[in-house]
Amino acid sequence: MSTPTHETAPEVVTHFVSLKHPWRIAGIVLVLILALLLVITVATNERFQWDVVVGYLFNPRILAGLGMTIFLTFIAMVIGLALGVVIAVMRTSASRTLRWSSSFYVWFFRGTPVLVQLVFWYNLGYLFPELTFGIPFLEPFVTVDTNSVITPLLAAILGLGLNEGAYLAEIIRAGILSVSTGQREAATSIGMTRYQAFRRIILPQAMRVIIPPTGNETIGMLKSTSLVSVIALSDLMYSAQSIYSRTFEVIPLLLTASIWYLVLTSLLSIGQAQIETHFGRGALAEAGVSGRGMSHLLRRGGKAATR
Amino acid sequence: MIEATSQSVDVSDVHKRYHHNEVLKGVSFHVPANTVTSVLGPSGSGKSTLLRSINRLIPIDSGLIRVGDNIIGYEERGGKYYELSDRDLCRQRQRIGMVFQNFNLFPHKTVLANLVEGPQVVLGRPKRETEEEARELLASVGLAAKADEYPGQLSGGQQQRVAIARALAMKPELILFDEPTSALDPELVGEVLDVMRRLAEDSSTTMIVVTHEIAFARDVSDQVVFMADGVVEASGPAREVLDPERSPRIKSFLMRSTR
Numbered sequence: 052m053s054t055p056t057h058e059t060a061p062e063v064v065t066h067f068v069s070l071k072h073p074w075r076i077a078g079i080v081l082v083l084i085l086a087l088l089l090v091i092t093v094a095t096n097e098r099f100q101w102d103v104v105v106g107y108l109f110n111p112r113i114l115a116g117l118g119m120t121i122f123l124t125f126i127a128m129v130i131g132l133a134l135g136v137v138i139a140v141m142r143t144s145a146s147r148t149l150r151w152s153s154s155f156y157v158w159f160f161r162g163t164p165v166l167v168q169l170v171f172w173y174n175l176g177y178l179f180p181e182l183t184f185g186i187p188f189l190e191p192f193v194t195v196d197t198n199s200v201i202t203p204l205l206a207a208i209l210g211l212g213l214n215e216g217a218y219l220a221e222i223i224r225a226g227i228l229s230v231s232t233g234q235r236e237a238a239t240s241i242g243m244t245r246y247q248a249f250r251r252i253i254l255p256q257a258m259r260v261i262i263p264p265t266g267n268e269t270i271g272m273l274k275s276t277s278l279v280s281v282i283a284l285s286d287l288m289y290s291a292q293s294i295y296s297r298t299f300e301v302i303p304l305l306l307t308a309s310i311w312y313l314v315l316t317s318l319l320s321i322g323q324a325q326i327e328t329h330f331g332r333g334a335l336a337e338a339g340v341s342g343r344g345m346s347h348l349l350r351r352g353g354k355a356a357t358r
Numbered sequence: 359m360i361e362a363t364s365q366s367v368d369v370s371d372v373h374k375r376y377h378h379n380e381v382l383k384g385v386s387f388h389v390p391a392n393t394v395t396s397v398l399g400p401s402g403s404g405k406s407t408l409l410r411s412i413n414r415l416i417p418i419d420s421g422l423i424r425v426g427d428n429i430i431g432y433e434e435r436g437g438k439y440y441e442l443s444d445r446d447l448c449r450q451r452q453r454i455g456m457v458f459q460n461f462n463l464f465p466h467k468t469v470l471a472n473l474v475e476g477p478q479v480v481l482g483r484p485k486r487e488t489e490e491e492a493r494e495l496l497a498s499v500g501l502a503a504k505a506d507e508y509p510g511q512l513s514g515g516q517q518q519r520v521a522i523a524r525a526l527a528m529k530p531e532l533i534l535f536d537e538p539t540s541a542l543d544p545e546l547v548g549e550v551l552d553v554m555r556r557l558a559e560d561s562s563t564t565m566i567v568v569t570h571e572i573a574f575a576r577d578v579s580d581q582v583v584f585m586a587d588g589v590v591e592a593s594g595p596a597r598e599v600l601d602p603e604r605s606p607r608i609k610s611f612l613m614r615s616t617r
Contacts, residue, residue: 236415237462241476241528242452245444251479255466330466 103303107294108310116290117311123276123286126208128269131215138220140249143227153220160217166278169210173282175201203284211279215272222264226257258330266323270316277312287311364564365426365453365531366391367412372421374407381407383588384421389581391426394558394565396575396596399585400611405568408585409534412566413454414447425454425532452480455525455533455563459541461517463509469496469520470505473527481528488527495523499553515546519553526557533557535567547571554578572615576600584608 093099107113141153160168176197185191201209230253238248280289291304298304367389374382381404389395397405410416412423414431423430428450432439442450464472473492477483496502499519501512509517518538525533538554539547551574558565558578569575575582575596582599584592586607592599602609 231462233458233460233462234464236410237456237458237464239415239448240413240451240454240456240458241524242448242480243476244448247479251475252464256464 098302099306100300100303103300104306104310107291107304107307110294110307112285112290112294113287113307113311116285116287119285120273120276120287120311121315123207123211123279123284124269124273127211127215127272127276130208130212131219131268131272132265134213134216135219135223138216139223139227142220142224157217157220160214161221165210165214165275166281168214169206169278169282172201172206172209173203175206203279203282206282207276207279207284211272211275215268218268219265222261222268223257226259226261227253229260230256255330259327262323262327262330266319266326269323270319273315273319274312363531364392364562366424367532367564367566368422368424369408369412370422370424372408372411372423373419374404374411374416375419381588382411382418385585385588385590386421387583387590387593389564389566391564392562393580394567394578395581395583396579397566397568397583397585398570398572398575398600398611399591400607400614403585404588405585406536409536409566409568412532412534413451413456415456425450448480452476452528453531455528455530457518457521457525457533457535457538459537461509461514461521461541463517463521463524465509468506468508469501469512472509472520473524476524476528492523492527495526496520499523500549513546514542515549518542518550522550522553522557526563530563532564532566535565535569537568537570539569539571570615572600572612584611586611 138153138156141149142157144150144153179197182195182197182200183191184193234252234256235248238252243251276286277288279286280292283289285293287308291308295301295304369388370386372382372385373380385404385408387395397408399405407416411418412425412430417431422432429439430450431442431447433442433446434440463469464475467475470489470492473495474485474488477488477491478485493502493505496505499522501516501519501523504512504516504520509520512520522538535554539550542550551571554565554567554574555578557563567574567579579596581593582596583590584599584607591607592604598604600608600612602612
C-alpha cells in the first residue's frame with residue numbers, strides 16, 4: 052500500500068483452516084450405511100419378487116386401472132377447477148348471501164373426509180331411492196332409479212370433484228386477492244368490463260399464485276383416487292388388489308402400483324414446472340433478469356425462479 | 359400528438375362518505391373542453407376521491423358529474439336517473455383515460471401489449487393498426503426502444519410514461535392524472551412532467567391533474583382548483599388561486615410545499 056498512514060504492509064494470508072464438522076461427517080456415514088443396508092435388503096430378499104413386479108407392469112388389467120386413475124384425476128380436477136373459480140368469485144362477492152353460501156360449501160366439503168363423501172355418494176340410493184327431474188310441485192318429466200344412475204364411476208367423480216372444488220376455491224381466492232386493486236382499476240379505466248378485467252388482467256396474474264398449490268393438489272388427487280377402490284371402481288389400486296387377492300402376490304403388486312404412481316407424479320411435477328414458467332412472465336423481469344438471460348433462466352428452473 | 363375531440367367536465371354538488379367520514383362535502387367546478395385543470399390541496403382533502411369518481415371507479419352518494427353530454431354512471435329518463443349497467447358504464451369509461459400514482463401497468467404483458475390491450479380487447483380494433491399507433495405513441499414519449507420489454511424492467515419514470523401512452527392509445531376525450539409524479543424518485547419527476555406538458559400544449563384532450571407540483575400547476579394549467587377538507591376552497595386561474603393572500607389554508611399549503 053502506498054498510503055503513508057500504513058506503517059507496515061498488510062500481511063498476505065495464504066491459507067485458511069476450515070472448521071471441522073464432525074457431526075455432519077457422522078451423519079453422512081450413518082445415511083450411507085442405511086442406504087447400503089436398504090439396497091442389500093431390496094436386492095437379496097426374494098420376497099420382493101422383482102420379476103413378478105416387472106411382469107405385472109404392463110398387465111392389461113393394471114393398464115386399464117392406470118387409465119381409470121388418470122381419467123379420474125383429470126375429470127376431478129376439471130370439475131374442481133370450474134367449481135373452484137365459481138366459489139372463489141362468490142367468496143369475494145359484495146352479496147352476503149353469496150359469500151356465506153360459498154363459505155358453507157368450503158366448510159362442509161373440506162371438513163369431512165373424502166372417503167366418507169365417496170361412500171356417501173355411492174349410497175345415495177338409501178337417501179333418495181328415486182331421482183326426479185322436472186318443475187317442483189308439478190308432475191315430474193323423468194323419474195329414474197337412483198342406483199342405476201349413481202354408478203361407482205359417477206359416485207367417484209362426484210365425490211372427488213366436489214371435494215376438490217372446495218380446496219381449489221381457497222387456492223384461487225388467495226390468487227385473486229394477491230393481485231393489487233390497482234390492476235383492476237387500470238383495467239377498468241381503459242374501459243374493460245368486469246369479466247374482461249378478470250379474464251385478461253386479474254386471472255393471468257393470479258395464476259402465478261394459483262399454479263404451485265394446484266400442482267400439489269393434482270398430485271394429491273392422483274393418489275386420492277386410490278380411495279375409490281372402496282366403492283369397487285377398478286382404478287390402479289383396485290386392479291392391483293383384485294389380482295393379488297387371487298394370486299396372493301400382495302407386495303409385488305403393491306410395488307407395481309407404486310411404480311406407476313411414481314411415474315405419474317414425476318410427470319406431473321415436470322408439467323407443473325413448465326406451466327409455472329409460462330405464467331412467470333413479467334415477474335422475472337421485475338426481479339431484474341433481462342431479455343436473453345430470462346429465457347435461459349426460464350428453461351433451467353422456472354419453479355425456483357418464479358417464487 | 360394525437361387527434362381526438364375533447365369534452366368539458368361538469369362536477370356539481372358531489373357528496374361522498376365512507377361510513378362516518380364525509381370525504382366530499384358538495385364539490386362543484388367546471389372544466390371547459392380542451393383545457394388543463396390542476397387540482398391541488400393538502401392530503402386528505404378529497405382530491406383523489408373526486409378524480410376517481412369522475413370515471414366512477416368510486417360511485418358517489420349524491421350530485422352529478424357530466425362529461426360532455428353524458429352523466430357519469432347514470433342515464434336520465436323522464437326526470438329519473440337510472441344506474442347504468444357494467445357494459446354501458448364501460449362505454450363511458452372508454453373515452454376517459456386515467457394515469458395512476460403507482461402506474462398500474464399490467465406486469466404480465468410487454469410494454470407494447472399494455473398499449474394495445476385497450477384498443478384491441480375493448481374497441482376490437484385490428485392488430486396491425488393498433489400496434490403501429492402504439493409504436494408511434496411510444497416514440498412520442500421517448501420509449502420506442504422499450505416496446506418489447508416488461509414493465510418491471512423499466513424505471514419508475516419510464517413506467518409512468520408508458521402509462522400515459524397506454525391512456526392515450528384509447529384516444530380519450532379526457533385524461534385524469536392521479537398524482538402522477540408522487541411515487542417517483544425526485545430525479546425522474548422531470549421526464550414525466552415534460553411529457554404531460556407537451557400533451558397539454560400539443561393535444562386537444564381535456565386534462566384534470568391531481569398533483570403536488572405547484573410549478574407545473576402554475577405553468578401549464580388553465581385553471582387551478584384548490585380543495586381543502588372536502589370542498590373547493592378556491593378555483594380559477596393559477597395566479598389568482600395560488601396567492602398566499604387569498605386564504606390562510608392556501609398560504610400554509612404554499613409554504614409547506616415550497617420548503
